[in-house]
Amino acid sequence: MAFFTWSQDMSVGVDLIDSDHQALIGLINELHDALKDEGSAALPADTFDRLIEYVERHFVREEAVMQACDYPNERPHRVQHDRFTHEISTIRARYFKDDASEAADELLNFLKTWLRHHILVEDMAYRSYVEGNAEAIDVADNFGPGLNETTPTS
Secondary structure (H helix, E strand, O other), rough: OOOOOOOHHHHHOOOOHHHHHHHHHHHHHHHHHHHHHOHHHHHHHHHHHHHHHHHHHHHHHHHHHHOOOOOOOOOOOHHHHHHHHHHHHHHHHHHHHHHHHHHHHHHHHHHHHHHHHHHHHHHHHHHHHHHOOOOHHHHHHOOOOOHHOOOOOO
């Protein structure tokens, strides 16, 4: 059974944003499996870097889409993105400096809780602005393929 499962209830109405969310959930499941199978000390630094890069690429796309459709709460949404990225970086530092096992558990729980809430509450708040909005879809497409179709360094 997957640690975190995508459901259609999480769809925001823009295929590439949904695809990005699915890729992020997949990465969280990969992290969970790696930690479960190999132990918390087995997580390489580039796994955190890949997560941060995925998230940052997704946030750029999502923020551009919100801007394109004049979403009125774009600024507070951006602040949440910045806080998320900062928290992941903080957990990464603790993982490699202090207690890897504790930081790994914190990472997984934080990712699952934050992303689930963020998609189902915060992202759903802009759904009515982006769903069926041709400009929002074009902006999403202009940022290239979804995270499921590419590696984070391409």
